[in-house]
Amino acid sequence: MRIREAKPRDARAVAKVQVDTWKSTYSDIVPDKVLNKMTYESRAKQWRSIISNQMVYVAEDEFGSIIGFANASEQRLSEYSDYEAELYAMYILDEYQRMGVGKQLLEPIVDELVKKEMHSMTVLVLEENESREFYESLGGKEIDRVEIELLDQKLNEIVYGWEDIREIELSQ
Numbered sequence: 001m002r003i004r005e006a007k008p009r010d011a012r013a014v015a016k017v018q019v020d021t022w023k024s025t026y027s028d029i030v031p032d033k034v035l036n037k038m039t040y041e042s043r044a045k046q047w048r049s050i051i052s053n054q055m056v057y058v059a060e061d062e063f064g065s066i067i068g069f070a071n072a073s074e075q076r077l078s079e080y081s082d083y084e085a086e087l088y089a090m091y092i093l094d095e096y097q098r099m100g101v102g103k104q105l106l107e108p109i110v111d112e113l114v115k116k117e118m119h120s121m122t123v124l125v126l127e128e129n130e131s132r133e134f135y136e137s138l139g140g141k142e143i144d145r146v147e148i149e150l151l152d153q154k155l156n157e158i159v160y161g162w163e164d165i166r167e168i169e170l171s172q
Contacts, residue, residue, distance in 0.1 A: 002064075003108060010047075015046075059105055127145070143161040
């Protein structure tokens with residue numbers, strides 16, 4: 001497993017991981033219409049811009065294929081302004097989950113945020129997404145619950161927060 005900073009040329013592979021992971025993880029959670037609208041092409045265009053402007057790290061398998069990614073930057077939500085950073089996304093293909101890839105992806109994110117003097121962070125996770133246990137295992141504390149709406153379907157997101165990301169235990 002190799003973790004590295006994403007380059008704009010990785011946008012399509014990152015998009016593929018995101019779309020495939022959404023379709024496997026959220027198939028029974030979010031409306032099919034939402035999942036069906038997600039395409040590699042539409043997401044690749046967005047990821048090219050994100051990779052050029054934000055912190056994105058990718059995980060590669062032994063063949064150099066991108067199998068996961070994480071994306072973070074400054075806190076976007078004013079209601080959590082006590083937290084300096086936000087983990088916007090972390091997606092790992094199903095067959096590579098529960099193998100330590102998430103911790104490996106989070107390590108350079110935390111390191112870079114700390115270098116930028118950002119020591120606290122949030123992440124929003126759909127309540128029905130089992131991956132929320134990953135954030136709990138890393139000491140994320142539930143600080144809020146918010147209701148969102150996707151095509152007339154109401155879903156709950158849990159907001160996890162770390163007051164000091166330097167205390168997250170990331171060693172394997």
